Amino acid sequence: MRNPQNDLMYDFVTLLHKKGKAIHALEKYIQDAQQAGSKDCEDLFRKVSEDEARSLQTIEQHFIEMVRNGRMSAGQSQAQANQSAQQQATYAQH
Numbered sequence: 001m002r003n004p005q006n007d008l009m010y011d012f013v014t015l016l017h018k019k020g021k022a023i024h025a026l027e028k029y030i031q032d033a034q035q036a037g038s039k040d041c042e043d044l045f046r047k048v049s050e051d052e053a054r055s056l057q058t059i060e061q062h063f064i065e066m067v068r069n070g071r072m073s074a075g076q077s078q079a080q081a082n083q084s085a086q087q088q089a090t091y092a093q094h
Contacts, residue, residue, distance in 0.1 A: 005072055008072060009072055012059070012063045012066075012072075015059055016056065016059060016060060016063065019052055019055060019056040019059065020056065022052050023049055023052050023053055023056065026045050026046075026048055026049035026052065027049065029041075029045040030042055030045045030046055030049065033045055
């Protein structure tokens with residue numbers, strides 16, 4: 001039987017991971033645009049990266065709040081859930 005809290009936890013962790021990967025990729029795209037001398041592409045990639053970073057921060061804050069409030073512990077102790085949230089948020093930023 002599926003556990004909706006486990007599914008939701010997985011969704012958040014996956015989303016944080018994918019946002020982090022997108023930001024990392026955009027850093028490379030910015031460098032490529034700089035090397036190509038394309039200021040308009042560099043500016044676009046930088047704007048998208050900044051938007052992604054703000055989005056990641058919003059998701060991260062919501063996720064941490066849900067874990068702290070016990071709405072997403074999925075069988076973990078509160079301390080384990082908080083630690084997991086912090087680790088995933090940190091990983092997603094790299």
